[in-house]
Amino acid sequence: xxxxxxxxxxxxxxxxxxxxxxxxxxxxxxxxxxxxxxxxxxxxxxxxxxxxxxxxxxxxxxxxxxxxxxxxxxxxxxxxxxxxxxxxxxxxxxxxxxxxxxxxxxxxxxxxxxxxxxxxxxxxxxxxxxxxxxxxxxxxxxxxxxxxxxxxxxxxxxxxxxxxxxxxxxxxxxxxxxxxxxxxxxxxxxxxxxxxxxxxxxxxxxxxxxxxxxxxxxxxxxxxxxxxxxxxxxxxxxxxxxxxxxxxxxx
Numbered sequence: 001x002x003x004x005x006x007x008x009x010x011x012x013x014x015x016x017x018x019x020x021x022x023x024x025x026x027x028x029x030x031x032x033x034x035x036x037x038x039x040x041x042x043x044x045x046x047x048x049x050x051x052x053x054x055x056x057x058x059x060x061x062x063x064x065x066x067x068x069x070x071x072x073x074x075x076x077x078x079x080x081x082x083x084x085x086x087x088x089x090x091x092x093x094x095x096x097x098x099x100x101x102x103x104x105x106x107x108x109x110x111x112x113x114x115x116x117x118x119x120x121x122x123x124x125x126x127x128x129x130x131x132x133x134x135x136x137x138x139x140x141x142x143x144x145x146x147x148x149x150x151x152x153x154x155x156x157x158x159x160x161x162x163x164x165x166x167x168x169x170x171x172x173x174x175x176x177x178x179x180x181x182x183x184x185x186x187x188x189x190x191x192x193x194x195x196x197x198x199x200x201x202x203x204x205x206x207x208x209x210x211x212x213x214x215x216x217x218x219x220x221x222x223x224x225x226x227x228x229x230x231x232x233x234x235x236x237x238x239x240x241x242x243x244x245x246x247x248x249x250x251x
């Protein structure tokens with residue numbers, strides 16, 4: 001598609017994507033238990049640790065909610081280090097995981113959250129309000145099946161979202177004759193509610209916003225530079241006002 005002619009229109013740039021680096025670590029157990037071998041680390045970012053559910057594992061507890069049932073399960077635990085904790089289970093194959101999280105003793109667990117990944121090969125993602133120093137037990141099952149399910153688990157703290165997490169706080173970009181990069185991050189960014197989500201780059205949230213005023217020529221080129229984020233997506237929106245109607249513009 002060729003360039004569009006725009007006159008003094010504010011353009012909002014939505015950038016998104018997260019690169020997660022795998023790191024191997026602890027192993028899951030067949031039954032609930034706060035043992036050293038199945039304690040998972042809480043990190044500042046998503047660092048994956050092995051979490052496998054072999055065929056030999058059996059059902060030891062049946063929670064409620066999120067489609068959980070009396071099928072084989074695997075267990076691990078962590079000690080909260082922040083008031084907000086994010087957990088992701090990533091299955092190796094096209095499996096549909098269900099994750100449940102509890103506090104308390106294994107004989108009298110209290111469920112504090114659960115999630116069904118919702119499809120084969122999808123990740124189970126859960127955000128929890130946690131108490132620093134409290135132990136949390138994680139149960140993983142394969143939706144409705146007793147067969148094995150191998151994967152990896154990461155648990156990390158959620159720092160505050162970046163300042164440009166929403167369109168009304170978009171970072172202003174100046175237009176130059178040559179490329180001049182502006183440092184930015186999407187760490188802890190949330191999915192924006194309101195503007196239509198972009199239909200490209202497998203958008204899954206975690207976006208940040210930038211804005212610029214189009215010159216009279218309507219000719220603008222927007223580029224990103226590689227940092228720790230190496231696989232990014234971008235969408236452009238036009239806006240008459242921050243609280244106004246947004247329209248998706250395709251590049």
